[in-house]
Amino acid sequence: MSNSYYDMAQICRNGHVITSMAQSSPQSKQKFFSKCGEETVTACDSRGAPIRGYYHVPGVIAPLDYQKPAYCYNCGSPYSWTVKGIEAASELADELEGLTDDEKAQLKNSLPDLVNNSARRTVAEIKFKKIMKKAGSQAIAAMKEILFNVVNETVKKSLFGG
Ligand SMILES: [Zn+2]
Ligand SMILES: [Zn+2]
Incomplete structure (x- = not known):
């Protein structure tokens, strides 16, 4: 190895x-x-x-299951797609109808936790799903489009299904 x-x-x-x-x-x-x-x-x-x-890995031909990183392993800075994605999703959150200001704030606060692997991610997923459910299916579709290139496969499945 x-x-x-x-x-x-x-x-x-x-x-x-x-x-x-x-x-x-x-x-x-x-x-x-x-x-x-x-x-x-x-x-x-x-x-x-x-x-x-x-x-x-020498001698191993594995399927290409590459997942791009959200943050630099060396200095911890978020990569530009992570920054852009969180910004775009925050802007969208502000535009969503049917949410209180507090819910919009909670939604925005959950975004950074959705892209990293911290212990808070599970809590962020639950909050995100609960608030987005209230925002409706159109809002969910728009959010999915933005976050699709930002969060990893596991989070994608959890937030948007299949
Ligand atoms: Zn770096
Ligand atoms: Zn591109």
């Missing part, structure tokens, strides 16, 4: 993964992502640590 290593990922600032193997397959890199036109990055903006990509 001594030769196992992380490849480098290339991800656009909106959170689309271009490749999880930017180091071993540099030919798949794109300066701007062709599908959304956004600039791509392979490193953290604040200290330049490479974004961890696919984890190579």
Whole structure:
């Protein structure tokens, strides 16, 4: 296992993964992502640590189940897709009808906890679902579209089902 290593990922600032193997397959890199036109990055903006990509283990061909990180492992800064996603979801929360100001505030407060793996995530999921249920199915669909590129698979399933 001594030769196992992380490849480098290339991800656009909106959170689309271009490749999880930017180091071993540099030919798949794109300066701007062709599908959304956004600039791509392979490193953290604040200290330049490479974004961890696919984890190579010699002799093991695993399915590509790469999940992009929300925060830099090296300095803890949120990546730009995390920042953008939380901002967009907060703006949407302010626009939602049928919620009290307190519920909107709670909804916004739950967002950072939904993207990290802290112990508060489960509580944030419960709050989020309860408030969004009140906001209605249209609001849920809009929120899903924003958060789809921000939260991980487990949270996606929990918040929006299937
Ligand atoms: Zn993109
Ligand atoms: Zn960093």
